[in-house]
Amino acid sequence: CVNCHESEAKTEGKSELIPTIKFRHCCLLRNQRCITAYLYDRLLRIRALRWEYGSVLPTTIRFHMCAEELEWFNQYKKSLATYMRSLGGEEGLDITQDMKPPKSLYIEVRCLKDHGEFEIDDGTVILLKKNSQHFLPRWKCEQLIRQGVLEHVIS
Amino acid sequence: ESVAHFDRAVLLFQAWLNEKFSPELLENKSELVECVMEQLMHMEENLQRVRKGDLKASVHRMEIDRIRFVLSSYLRSRLQKIEKFFPHVLEKEKSRADGDPSFLSPEEFAFAKEYLANTEVYLKAVALRHMPPNLQSIDMLKAVPEPCLDSFVFLRVKERQENILVEPETDEQREYVVDLEEGSQHLMRYRTIAPLVASGAVQLI
Numbered sequence: 001c002v003n004c005h006e007s008e009a010k011t012e013g014k015s016e017l018i019p020t021i022k023f024r025h026c027c028l029l030r031n032q033r034c035i036t037a038y039l040y041d042r043l044l045r046i047r048a049l050r051w052e053y054g055s056v057l058p059t060t061i062r063f064h065m066c067a068e069e070l071e072w073f074n075q076y077k078k079s080l081a082t083y084m085r086s087l088g089g090e091e092g093l094d095i096t097q098d099m100k101p102p103k104s105l106y107i108e109v110r111c112l113k114d115h116g117e118f119e120i121d122d123g124t125v126i127l128l129k130k131n132s133q134h135f136l137p138r139w140k141c142e143q144l145i146r147q148g149v150l151e152h153v154i155s
Numbered sequence: 156e157s158v159a160h161f162d163r164a165v166l167l168f169q170a171w172l173n174e175k176f177s178p179e180l181l182e183n184k185s186e187l188v189e190c191v192m193e194q195l196m197h198m199e200e201n202l203q204r205v206r207k208g209d210l211k212a213s214v215h216r217m218e219i220d221r222i223r224f225v226l227s228s229y230l231r232s233r234l235q236k237i238e239k240f241f242p243h244v245l246e247k248e249k250s251r252a253d254g255d256p257s258f259l260s261p262e263e264f265a266f267a268k269e270y271l272a273n274t275e276v277y278l279k280a281v282a283l284r285h286m287p288p289n290l291q292s293i294d295m296l297k298a299v300p301e302p303c304l305d306s307f308v309f310l311r312v313k314e315r316q317e318n319i320l321v322e323p324e325t326d327e328q329r330e331y332v333v334d335l336e337e338g339s340q341h342l343m344r345y346r347t348i349a350p351l352v353a354s355g356a357v358q359l360i
Contacts, residue, residue: 075273
């Protein structure tokens with residue numbers, strides 16, 4: 001460690017080494033800062049993925065993450081889920097929904113991929129087949145739009 | 156009852172704007188959040204009883220969505236700031252006196268602690284344990300920047316304030332005092348008016 005090297009240098013009479021030791025220590029600190037900055041920046045992007053894609057990440061993205069990053073992501077989404085469940089009365093509040101202020105009640109959406117059956121509030125079941133278009137309640141479509149299953153059609 | 160509902164929605168709206176535009180995490184308002192959640196539940200229940208296709212149903216639905224959006228946005232703002240300034244937020248909460256108002260709800264506090272632990276475990280596992288012995292830890296309080304309290308904010312004055320001390324911006328200026336008239340709008344450094352936001356005397360816009 002720096003202190004040991006410094007005191008060693010003093011006792012052995014090699015005090016001209018002290019500036020070198022201090023300089024080396026500064027370089028090491030800088031490297032530590034750069035590495036942590038890079039790693040933390042990656043974490044921030046991974047955090048953003050939870051808010052953009054939901055709890056399940058696409059395989060292409062998972063492929064770019066190391067095991068420890070996947071672990072961080074899992075812990076983060078667990079923490080977030082616990083927090084959201086604690087809001088209000090029974091089931092909590094999913095604050096990853098309602099990302100935009102509500103403009104209209106129903107929106108026109110086009111299905112980009114086959115997603116199977118989809119139930120809306122009054123019980124009706126819609127078949128989400130690729131290229132089909134539907135007029136659906138906005139709040140039910142938000143997540144699917146973000147996942148790329150539906151596309152908001154703005155005519 | 157509808158008057159109380161209206162007041163709570165207005166309070167939520169004000170808290171939302173303040174939290175959105177303030178550079179630091181503001182006082183925690185769990186009671187307000189709980190009240191609004193209850194209100195939303197009642198509105199959803201009422202909505203079930205209304206005939207489908209009735210115009211009232213659409214209006215109620217819109218109102219519920221609007222309130223839920225503001226509430227979610229408010230809580231998201233808080234969470235973002237907690238994550239951004241996590242070591243400082245935790246330090247502030249740990250060192251506050253028993254009587255002082257809390258900045259974090261118990262759930263937010265738990266979330267912040269988990270975020271810190273999660274991040275430390277990660278950095279240790281991926282990088283720090285490979286470093287020389289005296290460099291294997293990071294002081295999070297030094298590594299993570301603090302909120303910039305000197306950023307400028309727009310505000311509207313709700314209660315008249317006298318003799319607010321304004322710091323000089325340049326070397327040629329000297330500090331001076333202003334009176335803030337009710338209803339007037341200003342652009343000032345957050346640091347100068349922070350206590351007024353907390354007391355409700357000004358509203359950030």
